[in-house]
Amino acid sequence: MNVVQAVREVRAFLGSDRRLTFALVLALIAAATSVVIPLLLARMTDIIFSGVVGTKLAHGAGDLGDIADRLGAHAGVGIDWHSLWAVAAVVGVALVVLTSSRICGGLLVNTAVQRAIRRIRERVENKIHRLPVAALEGRRRGEVLNAMTVDVDNFSSVIGPIFVQLPVLILTILAVATMLLVISPFFALIIFATIPVTTVLAIVVLRLAKPHMERQWKTTAAITAHVEDVYSARDMIAAYDGDRQTAAEFDELNDRLQRAGQTGQTWSATLTPTLTFLNAIVFVVIAVLGALRMLEGAVTLGVLQAVVMYAQQLSSPISELTSTLPRLQSGFISFGRVRAFLGESEEDGPAVDDPVVASPGRHRMPPRIVFDDVHFGYDDKLVLMGVDLELAAGRTTALVGATGSGKTTITSLLQRFVEPSAGVITIDGEDIADMARGRVRAQLAVVTQDPWLFSGTAGENVDFGTKEGRVPDSWMIDLLLAGLPNGRDTDVSGDNDIISAGEKQLLTVARALAGDPDILILDEATSAADPRTELVIGRGLEALRHRTTTLIVTHRYSTLATADSIAVLADGRIIEHGTADELLAAGGEFARLYGVSPPE
Ligand SMILES: Nc1ncnc2c1ncn2[C@@H]1O[C@H](COP(=O)(O)OP(=O)(O)OP(=O)(O)O)[C@@H](O)[C@H]1O
Structure with missing residues (x-):
C-alpha cells in the first residue's frame, strides 16, 4: 500500500x-x-x-x-x-x-x-x-x-x-x-x-x-x-x-x-x-x-x-x-x-444496537420446536445427517448420544450460532432462518457445561439473565442462590475459580430462570452438581416445566429420567425417541448405553 x-x-x-x-x-x-x-x-x-x-x-x-x-x-x-x-x-x-x-x-x-x-x-x-x-x-x-x-x-x-x-x-x-x-x-x-x-x-x-x-x-x-x-x-x-x-x-x-x-x-x-x-x-x-x-x-x-x-x-x-x-x-x-x-463477515443480527424484541409477557404459550431433516457439518466434517426431532410444547426432551455425536451442535443450531446446510428448524411452525436472530434468542435461555460468569456478585450475574417484560419466580431463584456461601452477595470472579464448579452451575441455572424463558437449553448443566444440588436445580426447573419447552443434553441417567421423552442421537441422526421405560424395553442404542446398569 x-x-x-x-x-x-x-x-x-x-x-x-x-x-x-x-x-x-x-x-x-x-x-x-x-x-x-x-x-x-x-x-x-x-x-x-x-x-x-x-x-x-x-x-x-x-x-x-x-x-x-x-x-x-x-x-x-x-x-x-x-x-x-x-x-x-x-x-x-x-x-x-x-x-x-x-x-x-x-x-x-x-x-x-x-x-x-x-x-x-x-x-x-x-x-x-x-x-x-x-x-x-x-x-x-x-x-x-x-x-x-x-x-x-x-x-x-x-x-x-x-x-x-x-x-x-x-x-x-x-x-x-x-x-x-x-x-x-x-x-x-x-x-x-x-x-x-x-x-x-x-x-x-x-x-x-x-x-x-x-x-x-x-x-x-x-x-x-x-x-x-x-x-x-x-x-x-x-x-x-x-x-x-x-x-x-x-x-x-x-x-x-x-x-x-x-x-x-x-x-x-x-x-x-x-x-x-x-x-x-x-x-x-x-x-x-x-x-x-x-x-x-x-x-x-x-x-x-x-x-x-x-x-x-x-x-x-x-x-x-x-x-x-x-x-x-x-x-x-x-x-x-x-x-x-x-471487515470480517457478520451475522445478520442481533447486535447491540438492534431494537429490543417485544416480549409477549405472561400470557404466552410454550413453543413447539421441530428439526426437520437437518444436516450440518464443520468445514468438511459432517456431524448431522438428517436430524428429525420434535421438542413438544411445554415438555422436557432429553438428548443423549455418544461423546462428539453432535448434541451441542444441535443446541448451537437452535440458537442460530450456526446454520443448517440443509433442512429446517421451526419454532411454532416458523422457520428460524426467516426470523431475526434477536427474536430467536430473546425466547431462549441457555446453561452450558462451561458456565460463563463475570466479576461481580452472584446477584448481579443472575440479573444479567433477566429479559424485558418477563417476571420470573423469584422464590425459585432464591432457592438456588441459597446454595451459595453468601447467597446473592457471594463474590464471583470471571477469571478465578473462587466458587466451585457445582456452585457455578447453580448460579447459571438461576440466571437462565431469571429470564423466565420460553425455551430452555440445559447442556450438561448439572454435570458438576452433587445429587442434592441436582435435586435443588431439578426443583427450580420443575416450576418452569409447563411454561417452557426444555431441551436437556446429558449423559446422566438421573437427569434424563426426569425428562418427558428422550431422543438418542447416533451417526448424525435421531435413531430412537420415547420415554426411558419405552427405550429400555425396545432394547436399542439407549438400552445398550444405559440398560445394564445406569451410570451414576
Ligand atoms: N467449532 C467446531 N469446529 C470444528 N469441529 C467442531 C466444532 N465444534 C464441534 N466440532 C466437532 O463436531 C462434533 C460434534 O461436536 P459436539 O460438541 O456437538 O458433540 P457433543 O455430542 O455435544 O459432545 P459431548 O458429549 O462431548 O459434549 C465433534 O466431533 C467435534 O469435534
Missing part, C-alpha cells in the same frame, strides 16, 4: 470531521505566517544594517562605500525608524497569529483524534457482537484484545499526522522552496541539491523497515494472545508443571519482537542523523558563499539571513516528514489489521 492510497483509505474509513478541517486551515495559516516571518525579519535587518552603516559611512568611502551602497546603505542616511517600527509591528502580529493558530489547531486535532479513537473502539466493540459466534470459537481472545487496544492506539497515533501535519509539511516545503527561489535562485539550487539524496534515503529506509514493522505488530498480537492464554489457564499450567514450556514460548516471541522492533527502528533511526549531517554541510556552504556574495554586493545581509532561516525551515519539515513516514507506515500496518478485523 503506498502512502497516498493509504491516506485515502484512512480518510474514507474515518469519514470527515469539521474539527480536522479547521485544524488544517489553522495549520496552513501558521505555516504561511512562518514562511512570511523570515522575509519581514530580513527587511528589519536590512533597515538596521543600512541605517547603521549609512550613518557611520563617510561620503566617498571608495570601494567599501560602493559595496555598502549596493547593500542599501547610503552615506549619511540613518535608520528609517518609521519603516522599522512598521515592519516590527507586522512581525508582532505575525507571531501572535502563528502562536494562536498553532495552539488552537493543536487543541482541535487532539479533540478530533480522541473522538476518532472512540469511534473506532465502538466499531471494534460492535463488531465483536456482530461476528458469528462460530467465527469467534476458533480465535484467540488475546488477538481480539490486541485489535481493540494496541492496534487501535497505534493507528490512532497517526490520525493527526495524516490529516493535519502531513499536508502542512508538504505545503510548507513547497512554500519555502518557492520563497527561496524568489529571493535567491543561487542559494535555492544549493539547498535543493540535497533533496534527491533525502528522498532516495527515505524510500530505501522505509522499504527496509516495513517487513520488520509488520512482524513487530503481528508478534505484539501473538504476545498479547499468549499472555491471555497463559493467564486464563494458570492453574492447569501449574498442575502440569508447564511453566518452563510456556516461558520458553514467551521468550521466543519476546526475542522475535525485540529483533523486529530493533531492526525496524535501526533503519528508521539512521534517517534523521544522516539528514542532519547533510544539512550541516549545506549551512557551511551557505555561510562561506553567502559571505563572499555579500561582499560582492550580490545579496543583502537581510536576504542572506532569510536564506539561512528558509534553509532551516526547509530542513526541519523534511526531517519531520522523514521521521513521520516510518510512524505512518507503522500506523498503516495497524490500520490494516483493525480494518481486516472490522
Whole structure:
C-alpha cells in the first residue's frame, strides 16, 4: 500500500470531521505566517544594517562605500525608524497569529483524534457482537484484545499526522522552496541539491523497515494472545508443571519482537542523523558563499539571513516528514489489521444496537420446536445427517448420544450460532432462518457445561439473565442462590475459580430462570452438581416445566429420567425417541448405553 492510497483509505474509513478541517486551515495559516516571518525579519535587518552603516559611512568611502551602497546603505542616511517600527509591528502580529493558530489547531486535532479513537473502539466493540459466534470459537481472545487496544492506539497515533501535519509539511516545503527561489535562485539550487539524496534515503529506509514493522505488530498480537492464554489457564499450567514450556514460548516471541522492533527502528533511526549531517554541510556552504556574495554586493545581509532561516525551515519539515513516514507506515500496518478485523463477515443480527424484541409477557404459550431433516457439518466434517426431532410444547426432551455425536451442535443450531446446510428448524411452525436472530434468542435461555460468569456478585450475574417484560419466580431463584456461601452477595470472579464448579452451575441455572424463558437449553448443566444440588436445580426447573419447552443434553441417567421423552442421537441422526421405560424395553442404542446398569 503506498502512502497516498493509504491516506485515502484512512480518510474514507474515518469519514470527515469539521474539527480536522479547521485544524488544517489553522495549520496552513501558521505555516504561511512562518514562511512570511523570515522575509519581514530580513527587511528589519536590512533597515538596521543600512541605517547603521549609512550613518557611520563617510561620503566617498571608495570601494567599501560602493559595496555598502549596493547593500542599501547610503552615506549619511540613518535608520528609517518609521519603516522599522512598521515592519516590527507586522512581525508582532505575525507571531501572535502563528502562536494562536498553532495552539488552537493543536487543541482541535487532539479533540478530533480522541473522538476518532472512540469511534473506532465502538466499531471494534460492535463488531465483536456482530461476528458469528462460530467465527469467534476458533480465535484467540488475546488477538481480539490486541485489535481493540494496541492496534487501535497505534493507528490512532497517526490520525493527526495524516490529516493535519502531513499536508502542512508538504505545503510548507513547497512554500519555502518557492520563497527561496524568489529571493535567491543561487542559494535555492544549493539547498535543493540535497533533496534527491533525502528522498532516495527515505524510500530505501522505509522499504527496509516495513517487513520488520509488520512482524513487530503481528508478534505484539501473538504476545498479547499468549499472555491471555497463559493467564486464563494458570492453574492447569501449574498442575502440569508447564511453566518452563510456556516461558520458553514467551521468550521466543519476546526475542522475535525485540529483533523486529530493533531492526525496524535501526533503519528508521539512521534517517534523521544522516539528514542532519547533510544539512550541516549545506549551512557551511551557505555561510562561506553567502559571505563572499555579500561582499560582492550580490545579496543583502537581510536576504542572506532569510536564506539561512528558509534553509532551516526547509530542513526541519523534511526531517519531520522523514521521521513521520516510518510512524505512518507503522500506523498503516495497524490500520490494516483493525480494518481486516472490522471487515470480517457478520451475522445478520442481533447486535447491540438492534431494537429490543417485544416480549409477549405472561400470557404466552410454550413453543413447539421441530428439526426437520437437518444436516450440518464443520468445514468438511459432517456431524448431522438428517436430524428429525420434535421438542413438544411445554415438555422436557432429553438428548443423549455418544461423546462428539453432535448434541451441542444441535443446541448451537437452535440458537442460530450456526446454520443448517440443509433442512429446517421451526419454532411454532416458523422457520428460524426467516426470523431475526434477536427474536430467536430473546425466547431462549441457555446453561452450558462451561458456565460463563463475570466479576461481580452472584446477584448481579443472575440479573444479567433477566429479559424485558418477563417476571420470573423469584422464590425459585432464591432457592438456588441459597446454595451459595453468601447467597446473592457471594463474590464471583470471571477469571478465578473462587466458587466451585457445582456452585457455578447453580448460579447459571438461576440466571437462565431469571429470564423466565420460553425455551430452555440445559447442556450438561448439572454435570458438576452433587445429587442434592441436582435435586435443588431439578426443583427450580420443575416450576418452569409447563411454561417452557426444555431441551436437556446429558449423559446422566438421573437427569434424563426426569425428562418427558428422550431422543438418542447416533451417526448424525435421531435413531430412537420415547420415554426411558419405552427405550429400555425396545432394547436399542439407549438400552445398550444405559440398560445394564445406569451410570451414576
Ligand atoms: N467449532 C467446531 N469446529 C470444528 N469441529 C467442531 C466444532 N465444534 C464441534 N466440532 C466437532 O463436531 C462434533 C460434534 O461436536 P459436539 O460438541 O456437538 O458433540 P457433543 O455430542 O455435544 O459432545 P459431548 O458429549 O462431548 O459434549 C465433534 O466431533 C467435534 O469435534
